[in-house]
Amino acid sequence: MATGTDQVVGLGLVAISLIVFTYYTAWVILLPFIDSQHVIHKYFLPRAYAVAIPLVAGLLLLLCVGLFITYVMLKNQRAAKKAQ
CATH class of the missing domain: 1.20.5 (Single alpha-helices involved in coiled-coils or other helix-helix interfaces)
Structure with missing residues (x-):
């Protein structure tokens, strides 16, 4: 059985992975369909x-x-x- 600390670390890793996956997916899949002059482009790398x-x-x-x-x-x- 996992201790409380293990569960918190696991939840943190899952949360970070979800954030990175969402950011990368929006960056690679959605951003090309948005106008290059849109404000959202300043939040993403080239x-x-x-x-x-x-x-x-x-x-x-x-x-x-x-x-x-x-x-x-x-x-x-x-x-x-x-x-x-």
Whole structure:
């Protein structure tokens, strides 16, 4: 059973994810159909970032996963050498 702190953190993560998803969806799907002189455009980044930000985030995620896997494999290799 999750503690109260775990539930609050989980709810916070879900809320942040929902906000980011809504913002990105409006930015990429809805904004192209709104006149470029409309006031709402000042609340969004230029459209080039709509591709660049997820690309960089994905590359950083892959880098972190690769570093973690490398760390675990090296740690297990050292432990196996000590056991011999």
